[in-house]
Amino acid sequence: MFQSIMMGMKNAGMLPRLSDTERQALEAGDVWAEGEFFKGNPDFKALLAENYGQLTAEEQAFLDGPCEELIAMCDTWEMSRTRQVPDAVFDFLAENGFFALLIPKQYGGKGFSVLARSTIMAKIQAAGAAVAAIVVIPNSLGAAELTEKYGTEEQKAHYLPRLAKGEYIPCFGLTELTAGSDAASIKADGEVFRDEDGHLKARLNFSKRYITLAPIANLISLAVRLRDPENLLERGEDLGISVMLLHKGMEGLSIGARHDPMGVSFHNGPIYGENVVAPLANTIGGIDYVGKGWKMLMESLAGGRAISLPASAVGGARMLASVTGAYSMVREQFNMPIGLMEGPQAKVARLAGLQYLMEAARVYSCSAVDAGHEPPVVSAILKQQLTELMRSLSIDAMDVMAGAAIQRGPNNIVSDAYIGAPINITVEGANILTRTLIIYGQGANRSHPYARTLVESVEAEDSTRFRKALLGWVGGMVVNFGRSMTRYLTRGRSAGTPVSGATATYYRRLGWASTRFAILSDLAMIFMGAKLKAKGNFTGRLADVLSWIFLCTATLRRFEAEGRRAEDLPLVHYALNYGLKEIQDGFEGVYANFDAPVVGWWFKSVGGWLLRLNPIGKGVTDDLLAPAAAVVQTHGDHLQRLQAGLHVPAESDRGAGRLYRAFRMLHEVRPVHAKISQAIKARTLPKGHPADLVHLALERQVITAEEAEQVRETRRVQLESWGVDEFSPEEYVRIGSSTAVTEGFIGKDAPRPKLVASGQA
Template sequence: MFASLMNWMRDNNILPQISDTERQALEAGDVWIDGQFFSGAVDFDSIIKEPYDKLPAHEQAFLDGPCEQLLDMADAYKMQRTRIVPDEIMHFMADNGFFALQIDEKYGGKPFSTQGKSAVMAKITPHSGVLSSLVVIPNSLGAAELLGHYGTEAQKAHYLPKLANGEYIPCFGLTEPTAGSDAASIKAEGEVFRADDDSIQIRMNFRKRYITLAPIANLISLAVRLHDPDNLLGKGEDAGITVVLLEKGLPGLHIGDHHEPIGEFFANGPIVGRDVVVPVEQVLGGQDYVGQGWRMLMESLAGGRMVSLPATGISAMRVAAAATGAYSMVRHQFGIPIGRMEGVETKVGKMASLSYMFEAARVFGCSAVDHGVQPPVTSAIMKVYSTECAREVGTDAMDIMAGSAVMQGPNNILGRGYCSAPVAITVEGANIMSRTLMIFGQGATRCHPHAYHVVEAVEKNDTDAFKRSLLGWLKQFSLGILLTFIAGLTRGYLGVKAPRSVASDTRHYYRRLGWAARRFGLMTNLAMFFIGGKLKARGNLTGRYADIVAWLYIATATLRRYEAEGRRQEDRVLVDYGVQYALAQIQHAYEGLYENFDGALGWFFRTVGRIGIGVNPLAKMPTDQQANAAAQPLQRYDAQFLRLYEGMYLPKDTEVGLGRLFNAFQLYHEAEPVRVKIKDAQKSARLVRGKVDAVAEQACALGVISAAEYALLKSCQEACLRAIEVDVFTREEFVGQQPHGVTATGNGGQRPETETPLMQAADVA
């Protein structure tokens, strides 16, 4: 019976079909807490024990020392205008190990933890996109990482010290005109042949594009499809995708041209090769790794997606949130801070909670990688949803800061990041593809407790293994139906494993998340049973599944942070809004699933099921009161604000940009007691009615406030006015005939008599 069933499932494409490249992706990395979500049975007590690490002391010292110094040195606006990174900055980065965070000490490196690398990238990115690219590429997927894992001893000894000291600037050549998100379909070709001197060589022809750092790189890790017509390497005629190391200057290699990325400048361009010949020893890892390029990439990306792009997205989110919270208080309209208007306040509250949640997810995920877990599904979630939510937060920030955000110049805090948001969306696979194809498509098979075993058994025609795995699956499926029904009927009070070791005031969130996960496990099984091999074509459906598991992870990470940081009651407002928001996103995704589920169960879900989840929802969107409460931590310059946004670069120059805004915000907070005194005097009729600033002088004369308090209030008023000013350029500055200087408004109305000439520097543009 089982043999017949196995043959029927294979012949009718009941199970997902897995190609060789998909298999390598599925077998790369590890199943982490995402496996509990796909099974439908979540043990939150075990999840709360998962690591949530703090940075080691030496890494924190690097952030507080060299990182701060680098950003103090870097005039981000000048580099954006001139597309030049000064030599002194490049030398400083090389001398202080900014290129070496992925390299072992014995090769001259400064190895950092995953979280440490992520924190460095997060600190640098919002200040300067070009500096970010110079840190991200050498310290994430690329030559140093691949050499460290797979390189021969000779390759490591030659390349790693020169990568560490900046002598080699690396880039990774993967994307092509016809191979973007579907990177496995690359057409770059390498042909193995025997040269006249009897050595084995590779002749390559390729055309790569969108390669970050390519215009300034002198070491390329190139992915090619290797052909060996004479089987000189013993791997067959089609040896498969292979990574080859190329150095700049090879005959036939053309590198140095530029693309022009949207938004903030960074070096990016094409690489073209015509009959480029290298010895076979240039295969990364040597002959043993011929044909293993795709596996190497998948293994590196399994945890690597947790690092650079989430760091850049989340850092942009945090800076936008902090700046917007500050601006909402120093900018007044109709006699009140705009942050006290409900429409603005609601957006600020959402921004505050999302930045808290995603920072939690970043630290939680990086901690897992640092403890040896390489979770490809969770890493993909972090890449997709951190960059998407960063774009959403950036849009809200632009709406609130309005004219201050759309007028470009040294004082514009948001503009470059806002314009650059699509870059992160497209890198390492476009988000729309990762969401609709990868997260659930890979997760449903890889993270499910039984599915992959069943698929393997069918492919191997192993009846005994098929029987064991299928019976285990059917048992899990049957139990899932019962427990999901019970959980729904009792709103998670029964049918889910109740956590014992968590704060009592947040236990109800675990209950609802457990209920949501129960349903997700059941719905995953139904999709695989009733849609099966057609799932790949149902991108809208799989995208909704991805939304559910993503927000399950993000909400769980939020609760993990709350526990790890000592259950700070002042953070509860962010946790409350955030987890409620995540549950509402899960509810919305379930509604979409029910309305669009096809096959034999479609009618049931569209009618009975849809009515049921409408009457008995997981959650609704956060209330106005929750939004108001969540906004407050962003609208007070106090210890909580500084703690929540530690690790973010706070410029020391209080006359320009973010430094100017935060200076005004701090003064506004310090002057609040003075304003309270004046308002109380107005209420008691000691002072006339009117705006605080208008009656402050009279309040001082009458003794309501002291002379020192009056001076503080006046300094606050002046700082707030400066903080909302935008840049003004002379015609010569605007058209580029003169270098930009301190603008009239940015310098308190005083233009300097002389301009400092541009520093002679290395042109990386």
């Protein structure tokens, strides 16, 4: 019977057909927390026991020392105006090991953990996009990581020490005109031949674009599809995708032109190659790894997506929450801080609550990678969700700061984050693709307890394995249907919780959400089958549900890991109520668009009504806003703890520095303001702003002379912090005007990175 069912499913095309590249992507990495949600009954005790890492003393010292020094020496406005990074900055990066974060110590690197690299990448966003990119690219997917993981001993010995010292500046050549998010469709072509010297080489032709650091790079990791028409390797003509190392100066290689991404002055440009000849031994991993490039990339991205782009998003979000909270209390209208008005307060609360969630997800996921996991689904969630959240939070910050946010200049704090947000959303696969194809598609195939086994058994025509998988799947569905009904009727109480207190309800609701998600996944795969692969909007909604279940779980993990601090509860409540509403919205979208006979009708009618009658989450209520906003609006130890790992500029600095100074001084002068307010209530003083009444308050002995001076100085600093930049006509014209552009950031007389002879490996 099972044999006939298996063959019927195969012949009917009910199961998706996988290409070699899709199969390699699915085989990359492993299943981590997301597997618990596909089961429908997550083990929250196990998830809370997962590693939530901390930096070592050495890593913390690097964060507090060289990172702070780097940021202090970077004038982000001047670099954006001139589109140049000073030579001194590059020298500092090289001398202090910023290119060596992931390289093992035996090769002259730092050998830092994934969490440390992510934390460093988040912090140095304050140094500006150009400097951040110079650090991020050598420490993420590219020459160093791929060589360290897959390179031959000779390649490791040659490249890694030079990459660590900054003698090699790498870039990774993948994206092309016809291969953006569909990176596997690259047209870069290489033909294998035996040269006159007897060595196997490849003649390469390619056109790459959007390559970060390309204009200043002297070492390229090139993704290219190799052919072997003479079958010299005895593997057939099509060898597949390989990653080859090319050096600047090779004949036929053109590198150095610039793109202009959103006017953000990080180095990005095209790479062209016409009949570039490179030894086949320049393939990362040597000749044995020819054709294994796609698998290498997928394996590296499985955990890698959780590092650089999420770090950039989290660094930006935490900065925006900090400065917007301060600004909302420093800026006044109608004689009161705008942050106490409900409209701006709601924006500040969203910034505060969601940055807490984002940081939780970053640390939780990086800790998993450090523990040996390579979770491709979770890393895709982080990339897509955190960069999207960063974009929306940058809009919130712009809304609160209003005029001060739109006037560019050295005192503008938030415009660069707003302008640059779409860039992170676009790179490493556009977020549209990540949401509609990767998160749920890869998750369902990899993380579902039976789906992959079922597909593999059908392809192999293994009826015994098929029977076990099918019976397990059916049994699991029956159990989850029972769970789903019980958890619906009890509003999740039957799901249980590993903790007590204020957060217990969230575990119950997430358990309830996971059961419903598992049931919907099963029904979608059964009734839509292979067609599910093309239903991007539908799978995108399932991806949203999965993503927010994970993000909420990470938030709870952070709260536990940091000691269940009562002062953090306003942020936890905001983040969890926000996330549960996102889950509810995702479910409603799935129900409304479940296109299948009978089952689809039920979801769109009775099921949809029941879903809305008893929602998993109703969203953030007004009573949660003021407490969440107050966390970043109140100067003190709690705020400083939440700012750990974030660069807080000196009060003498323009922009954020002068804002933080006013924020602190207003906090310190509050008791004096309170005296004046009490005198107003007692009618000792007329109504008005305390700063306008200071002379009268002193005269009537409401405050002392020292307190009066404190009020006056605070008001002066406060008004100064509201100011925006202005330029003379000559200065305005000169901003952004063309200047003599040197080759990248290396000055004319500065020492150049040492170039290695073309083709050397």
